[in-house]
Amino acid sequence: MPFCYIEEIGKYVSQKVTIKGWLYNKRSSGKIHFLLIRDGTGMIQSVMSKGEVPDAVFETYDKLTQESSLEVDGVVREDKRAPRGYELTLTDIRIIQIAQDYPITPKEHGTDFLMDNRHLWLRSSRQQAIMRVRNEIIYAMRTFFYEKRFILIDTPILTGSIGETATTLFETQYFDLGKAYLAQTGQLYNEAAAMAFGRMYCFGPTFRAEKSKTRRHLTEFWMVEAEMAFYDNEDNMKLQEEFIEYVVQRVLDKSKKELVSLERDLSKLEKIRRPFERMSYDEAINHLKKNGSKIEWGSDLGGEDETILANLYEKPLFVYNYPRQCKAFYMKPNPQRADVVLCSDLLAPEGYGEIVGGSQRDDDYDSLVQRIKEEKLPLDAYKWYLDLRKYGTVIHSGFGLGVERTVAWICGLPHIRETIPFPRMIYRLYP
RNA sequence: UCCUCGGUAACUCAAUGGUAGAGUGAGCGGCUGUUAACCGCUAAGUUGCAGGUUCGAGCCCUGCCCGAGGAGCCA
Numbered sequence: 431m432p433f434c435y436i437e438e439i440g441k442y443v444s445q446k447v448t449i450k451g452w453l454y455n456k457r458s459s460g461k462i463h464f465l466l467i468r469d470g471t472g473m474i475q476s477v478m479s480k481g482e483v484p485d486a487v488f489e490t491y492d493k494l495t496q497e498s499s500l501e502v503d504g505v506v507r508e509d510k511r512a513p514r515g516y517e518l519t520l521t522d523i524r525i526i527q528i529a530q531d532y533p534i535t536p537k538e539h540g541t542d543f544l545m546d547n548r549h550l551w552l553r554s555s556r557q558q559a560i561m562r563v564r565n566e567i568i569y570a571m572r573t574f575f576y577e578k579r580f581i582l583i584d585t586p587i588l589t590g591s592i593g594e595t596a597t598t599l600f601e602t603q604y605f606d607l608g609k610a611y612l613a614q615t616g617q618l619y620n621e622a623a624a625m626a627f628g629r630m631y632c633f634g635p636t637f638r639a640e641k642s643k644t645r646r647h648l649t650e651f652w653m654v655e656a657e658m659a660f661y662d663n664e665d666n667m668k669l670q671e672e673f674i675e676y677v678v679q680r681v682l683d684k685s686k687k688e689l690v691s692l693e694r695d696l697s698k699l700e701k702i703r704r705p706f707e708r709m710s711y712d713e714a715i716n717h718l719k720k721n722g723s724k725i726e727w728g729s730d731l732g733g734e735d736e737t738i739l740a741n742l743y744e745k746p747l748f749v750y751n752y753p754r755q756c757k758a759f760y761m762k763p764n765p766q767r768a769d770v771v772l773c774s775d776l777l778a779p780e781g782y783g784e785i786v787g788g789s790q791r792d793d794d795y796d797s798l799v800q801r802i803k804e805e806k807l808p809l810d811a812y813k814w815y816l817d818l819r820k821y822g823t824v825i826h827s828g829f830g831l832g833v834e835r836t837v838a839w840i841c842g843l844p845h846i847r848e849t850i851p852f853p854r855m856i857y858r859l860y861p
Numbered sequence: 862u863c864c865u866c867g868g869u870a871a872c873u874c875a876a877u878g879g880u881a882g883a884g885u886g887a888g889c890g891g892c893u894g895u896u897a898a899c900c901g902c903u904a905a906g907u908u909g910c911a912g913g914u915u916c917g918a919g920c921c922c923u924g925c926c927c928g929a930g931g932a933g934c935c936a
Binding site: 536730 | 928
């Protein structure tokens with residue numbers, strides 16, 4: 431008898447198959463039992479009627495509890511009455527283990543309880559859909575870069591030198607060499623790699639010890655960061671548009687079923703096509719002031735400011751040329767205007783906020799040394815980084831995209847915590 | 862770190878300062894097409910912790926602990 435995964439059950443219509451999985455839910459009318467079985471690839475309703483199977487098999491229904499593990503044999507049928515189109519007429523059930531008091535019931539639960547049971551919550555159909563979309567998003571990102579001949583270069587997670595200023599870093603003792611920090615970005619290493627390979631990207635976890643407590647923050651999150659030699663910031667923004675469009679449209683194609691089950695409005699995603707909207711930082715400030723914001727030129731945009739701007743359009747919005755003072759030291763000053771840098775943030779629509787930050791990097795040795803001194807950063811730690819401006823410096827640019835914020839946006843989720851299997855947040859390290 | 866809200870049965874929530882209750886889940890029984898099935902019965906509580914006010918506190922006051930939403934900061 432063939433073993434089969436539920437996602438390919440359609441290939442086995444009128445055949446007898448074996449399914450291995452877990453009991454999601456059960457219902458009965460007394461002489462007819464319904465078992466909803468999941469196997470990680472999907473869900474199928476299985477049916478048995480009294481008299482049509484041996485009594486011993488029929489009575490195993492009474493013993494089965496939610497999330498008990500089991501193997502079943504049955505004949506595959508197409509049936510409109512089944513929740514997923516196909517149904518299994520059972521011939522045998524073999525119990526592997528009876529689950530005792532599975533805590534997550536089919537009814538409502540609160541956030542705290544679900545987060546404490548995250549290891550089990552992942553079994554529910556909504557979480558399954560989100561993780562499948564996340565999987566497609568990541569695959570689309572990697573495919574995009576692979577097809578463009580970008581090289582994947584893995585950057586270190588334990589670092590000595592710090593990437594940027596402001597944010598707080600997780601630190602740990604590193605043998606006799608002093609403090610090591612968990613990487614908040616791979617960018618500086620990316621620049622070294624771009625000078626070696628031309629166009630590259632890294633994909634990995636990053637860490638911020640910020641005491642942020644919002645629906646858009648994690649202390650551990652995944653970032654995809656690209657770096658390109660001979661790209662100015664205009665080339666950089668064009669690449670970002672192409673990248674986002676590719677990822678959204680591909681996921682829309684590959685994960686339609688999951689997005690529909692998450693009740694995502696697909697028409698909103700269908701509109702994510704190049705070119706995206708653009709607005710300079712100066713224009714953004716003017717618009718915000720006209721609409722009652724207290725923001726002053728020179729400070730970074732707040733969450734509410736971003737939402738006001740992003741809601742003007744149905745497509746993502748680039749805000750470019752930020753003041754030098756609110757951006758990282760490595761960004762290249764605008765040659766026409768020394769008070770702003772050649773950079774852009776990409777704001778996702780529907781209030782999802784910043785998902786990409788990018789810039790042209792300062793390629794001049796003296797100017798970079800000056801900026802490092804201004805920021806009071808340890809010059810020694812950046813010696814290798816400065817070498818990149820000594821040995822064949824070229825114009826180069828790059829960007830970083832937050833994977834979880836992108837997943838939240840594409841799935842239409844209210845909170846980032848459901849976009850990663852085991853979220854790390856300021857007040858949560860378990861499970 | 863700051864502001865706001867919350868903590869009552871395993872879960873989700875009720876309960877004018879006056880006998881702590883319902884639904885879900887669990888257990889038992891019924892039902893031959895159920896769709897978070899339905900119907901009946903049963904068990905289930907140190908009301909987050911420590912004090913205080915009061916004849917009497919789940920409810921009012923103080924402190925602490927835990928969580929959520931937001932701010933700042935960021936992807």
